[in-house]
Amino acid sequence: MNIGGDPGRDDGLPPIDIEIPDDARELERDVQAYHRELRAQRWRRRTHRLALPLTRDGLVLPLLAGCLALTLLAGTLLTVFSSTQMTAPSLGKPGHQLPDAIVLVGGTEAPLSSLNGSVLALVPPQCRCGHLRQLALEAARAGVELYIVGTHGVQVTGLTHRTGLGASHAVEDTEGALGSTYRPATLTAVLVKANGSVAKIVRDRGQGFALAGAMSTLLPSTTKGSPRPSGTSVASVVASPAGT
Numbered sequence: 001m002n003i004g005g006d007p008g009r010d011d012g013l014p015p016i017d018i019e020i021p022d023d024a025r026e027l028e029r030d031v032q033a034y035h036r037e038l039r040a041q042r043w044r045r046r047t048h049r050l051a052l053p054l055t056r057d058g059l060v061l062p063l064l065a066g067c068l069a070l071t072l073l074a075g076t077l078l079t080v081f082s083s084t085q086m087t088a089p090s091l092g093k094p095g096h097q098l099p100d101a102i103v104l105v106g107g108t109e110a111p112l113s114s115l116n117g118s119v120l121a122l123v124p125p126q127c128r129c130g131h132l133r134q135l136a137l138e139a140a141r142a143g144v145e146l147y148i149v150g151t152h153g154v155q156v157t158g159l160t161h162r163t164g165l166g167a168s169h170a171v172e173d174t175e176g177a178l179g180s181t182y183r184p185a186t187l188t189a190v191l192v193k194a195n196g197s198v199a200k201i202v203r204d205r206g207q208g209f210a211l212a213g214a215m216s217t218l219l220p221s222t223t224k225g226s227p228r229p230s231g232t233s234v235a236s237v238v239a240s241p242a243g244t
Helices: 024-054 060-091 132-142 157-163 177-182 234-238
Strands: 102-105 108-111 118-123 145-150 170-172 188-192 198-203
Touching: 118 132, 118 177, 132 145, 132 157, 145 157, 157 170, 177 188
Parallel strands: 118 145, 145 170
Antiparallel strands: 102 108, 102 170, 118 188, 188 198
16 A cells, blocks of 8 residues: 555555554454354354265165154054954953854864854863853753863863763863953853854852853754753763762
């Protein structure tokens, strides 16, 4: 800058007035503002470097895909566990159909539906079954078949003989359908209508059974009082050994 105002090296540039303070402390605010701007620029550069892998071809798509996969997996597991925990209890109620399963009736495979119109005596492990004979007597008087079903691997052939029933009335719950649906903790009577729907579920609470009236409604009116060919008469039940 030519102090005298004459053209010099800065000829052609606009005039600039420069003020030089007498005390350098007067520039402190400008210095602080300058350092703040530098820090802001460094922060923006760091943020940009960190965010760069998450954009475009970075980690956004893999992260979204992973979250979606986890969501689908959690939904599937929740559905499976919910159906497993709720299906059996919901079926084990009066008015529902018997489970669709295969059982061994007298050692022969047969669909569970073949036992429609009968009484199923479910025997759990370590069952004393003190009122089983009474249940068999009530079924015989009502003209309804009684099948003794061993749940959770229980063998019931001996019980059928001691109760006065034949081996054809011993049922093995091979698929565990009855045990998992009705979960018998004691001797449990399941009364099944001719159409396969469950009319009544009664568990032995230590006072025996009184189901003669309910049993008489299981079969159509034309078959009441007429036992099936393989049925057991009242006399055979009464004559069976005591202690069942």
